[in-house]
Amino acid sequence: QVQLVESGGGLVQAGGSLRLSCAGSGRTFSISAMGWFRQAPGKEREFVAAITWDGGDTNYADSVKGRFTISRDNAKNTVYLQMNSLKPEDTAVYYCAAGGGFKTVVGGTVGYWGQGTQVTVSS
Numbered sequence: 001q002v003q004l005v006e007s008g009g010g011l012v013q014a015g016g017s018l019r020l021s022c023a024g025s026g027r028t029f030s031i032s033a034m035g036w037f038r039q040a041p042g043k044e045r046e047f048v049a050a051i052t053w054d055g056g057d058t059n060y061a062d063s064v065k066g067r068f069t070i071s072r073d074n075a076k077n078t079v080y081l082q083m084n085s086l087k088p089e090d091t092a093v094y095y096c097a098a099g100g101g102f103k104t105v106v107g108g109t110v111g112y113w114g115q116g117t118q119v120t121v122s123s
Contacts, residue, residue, distance in 0.1 A: 002026035009117030022096030038092035
């Protein structure tokens with residue numbers, strides 16, 4: 001069992017930055033691949049980024065490559081999403097997710113979800 005709690009969302013102007021955090025609990029956190037997803041109003045939830053259990057590999061959606069960085073600190077049971085050069089189209093609820101395998105997380109198959117944190121980017 002893994003519990004996930006996101007924080008760090010808020011309102012920012014276009015071009016600004018935010019860092020999201022996802023605090024996890026549970027014995028399997030440090031051996032789980034992790035991911036970030038987002039859902040904008042009226043749209044389906046979409047993949048944003050993923051990271052392997054040891055941080056050795058990452059994967060990003062094309063729309064955020066070069067602007068977002070996912071990282072993790074297993075000693076703190078925390079995963080981060082650094083978001084730079086934010087655009088109005090990045091506005092969404094961002095969800096942290098935990099899965100068993102890296103490829104399954106990238107594919108959207110995850111075992112656990114956080115409650116989400118709102119990110120709003122004004123133009």
